[in-house]
Amino acid sequence: MSDSYDTPDQRNLLDQTAQGVIGQPLDRPEGALKACGQATYAAEHDLTNCAEGVLVGATIGCGRVVRIHRDEVLAMPGVLAIYADQAMLRRNAQGTAGEAPIQDVTTVDYYGQPVALVVAESFEQATAAAKALRVDYDVTTDADFDPAAVEYEPSEEADELGDLDRAMDEAAFSIDRTFTTEAHNSAAMEPHASIADWDGRKLTLYGSFQMLKYNVKELADSLGVAEKNVRILSPYIGGGFGSKLGISHDAVSAALAARELGRPVRVTLTRQQVFETITRRSETRQRLRLACDRQGRLTGIGHEAWVTNLPDEGFAEPVTQATKFLYAGQNRRLALSIGRVQLTTAGSVRAPGEAVGMQVLEAAMDEMAEAAGIDPIEFRKRNLPAELPGEGLPYSSRMLTEALDRGARSFGWDQRHQQPCQRREGEWWIGMGVASAARVNILSKAEARVTLRADGGVLVESDQTDLGTGSYAILGQIAAEMLGVPIDRTDVALGDSDLPAGAGSGGSWGATSTGSAVFRACEAIRATLAHKLSVDVDELRLKDGLANDRPVTELLDKDLVETGRIEPGKTMKDYSQASYGAFFCEAAVNAFTGETRIRRMTGAFGFGRVLNAKTARSQCLGGMVWGIGSALTEAMEFDHRTGRLMTHDLAEYHVPVHRDVPAIEVILLEERDTVASPLQAKGVGELGICGAAGAVANAIYNACGVRLHSFPMTPDKLV
Ligand code: MOS
Structure with missing residues (x-):
């Protein structure tokens, strides 16, 4: 079978399986661990001889670092090192295509941007030293900080159909309104944190990330090492909402400092540092034009949006994404423009595009319905x-x-x-x-490995992450359902970049994509079981550890291991x-x-x-x-x-x-x-x-x- 999903799978296999566990409102297996303080979060790993790093944020909004007064601080108790002259303090990446944008560390692009890492024996010593560190700046006096005062240019070609201006002129009812929304922070419960530990050339990084296969690329690229020498462990995550799609300063600086010092280094962000340095959702201005006829049928939709980001950043909040497909109207204009401001990097925050685009479109739809005298539903x-x-x-x-x-x-x-x-x-x-x-x-590319053990238990493995969203529970349910194994005999191992590359957690695709890879691995195991029973796979009936009424363990002399894969295919383009x-x-x-x-x-x-x-x-x-x-x-x-x-x-x-x-x-x-x-x-x-x-x-x-x-x-x- 090809990895890519080209032809709709009409079998609805999960409606014919017998275990009855799919869809059930099962508890998350790691939920109790999280609630009881037994799930080890990134900052909580206890490594011997671990040094503590604290980032120092710029106290200007735009300019250059001229001098860092290291000597005063190096003399403080417990201080081990100050790092400021390496490419260690990069903009947090976007989680797209595994790139870590390189940034000249002497340039300050936004207020709070990390300009140095102070490492000390204890967190308190590092915090005191970071606070005491004097930094001289050359301030850019004509920088742009106000989205309302900058020029905007198209970020992509406008999507136009028919003649919206004319539709507006000829409409029985129309509205033309401009809305604004403010910038948002993901504000995940667990602040960003990393512990780096080198063993010779190999780095192990305990972190809190959504997309491990990209995060390994980003980190390897930042450090100038081969991907095979980077392992990221991120088994438990206290929320992400997009802010952990890419790596951030804590990861790169911890890794570089640990390499220099020859001992593990932990870097944790304060809540204020999360707000100041981690990607924001852009504020938006949105003009909505709606036109309809006497019967309340839309004849025109205009949705034009203005968003911002730092200079040279590629991401532009895709505000009109859902407007493209949601409502009718033969005359349309969707457009997105971007302005450049020296504020924290803008990036993906939960439901980039729709989150703010839909709230405005739906407010406008309410006004339009009222103007047309029709119930909004x-x-x-x-x-x-x-x-x-x-x-x-x-x-x-x-x-x-x-x-x-x-x-x-x-x-x-x-x-x-x-x-x-x-x-x-x-x-x-x-x-x-x-x-x-x-x-x-x-649907996103994903791989997962499923083992039906000789003892009748199941193991699902992937580098898929679980932000608290349910990956552990759901992937276990899919395997238990497909293989007819009780859920309490199904183990799920996630959040380790050495495991097969899942889809990661982003864009609402984690469960369906990595779940599809699990599904396919289980299909392969089902085929083997059917073969062992000399029945057609359609005649296979798996439930509670029985295969066509025989204990499945009787069929297994060793573990059955299969890797399932899925990739987006024609179905993504044709619908x-x-x-x-x-x-x-x-x-x-x-x-x-x-x-x-x-x-x-x-x-x-x-x-x-x-x-x-x-x-x-x-x-x-x-x-x-x-x-x-x-x-x-x-x-x-x-x-x-x-x-x-x-x-x-x-x-x-x-x-x-x-x-x-x-x-x-x-x-x-x-x-x-x-x-x-x-x-x-x-x-x-x-x-x-x-x-x-x-x-x-x-x-x-x-x-x-x-x-x-x-x-x-x-x-x-x-x-
Ligand atoms: Mo989502 S903003 O793609 O984590």
């Missing part, structure tokens, strides 16, 4: 295209109508007042809003693939203070086969919580005179806390998508954030009658 349903606009590709599967209907029923949408300001309870205006969810689906859903929100807005409290939320999602109902639900919940943050509080606020990030920790960058999050209902729809993967599953990891903030914005309007075009919708904007 009906308006969306009326505008789902039969095929991908402009390209004529079929949709692999799309449960958007079902998600809107199921969600509406469960939420009680019929209780909503069509006009705003109709429901008041004491000081509070109450309103309801809806938004669609959509996120592109991607438009996305996961879909719908959000419903009830918000209360204080008539006097402008404070918004979310009272309830419902989300309904269709993403192909559900591989584990608990981990899928958790992903959806987490995304919706971020939607609340994105709608109401989260903003990286920079001082535009200096480039300094003002909201550089969780005291000032406000993520929703428990009190801000109401009961959230998650409905998982049953769906099979044979085009997306042999598992008939699509991605769900990022779907829950893609549009959620739009439902909040629409509920705020329905509550109090104020249409804001600026996220987050803080009280000062609402009163």
